Amino acid sequence: MLRITELARQTGASVDEIHYLEKKGVLKPKKVKLKQRDVRQFDESSVRPISLIIKYRRQGFTWDVAYAKAKQEIDKPSLF
Structure with a gap:
């Protein structure tokens, strides 16, 4: 499990x-x-999808297109 900063x-x-992706339900x-405080923990399986979404966002795509x-x-997955 990962904390948000990790x-x-x-x-x-x-x-x-x-936080935005969490709010949108992704x-x-x-x-x-x-x-005595709530801490969010994210599953390690979240790393690849989030990395890809961010990659596409950095290429200029909207959130919806980046997610898709x-x-x-x-x-x-592509072979190449």
Whole structure:
């Protein structure tokens, strides 16, 4: 499990971008109590999809298109 800062570091996304994806329902972190506060923990399987979405966002695509392209790449990986 990854905290939000670690997920951001591994994917190249900002914490704000991860919050946005969470708000849109793309990410569903597990919330854990840690020293009397809630901490989000993200599954490691989130790294690749988020990395792809951010890659496409950096290429100038909208969030919707970046999400669709990332989903397509994950669902049908290319041999090349």
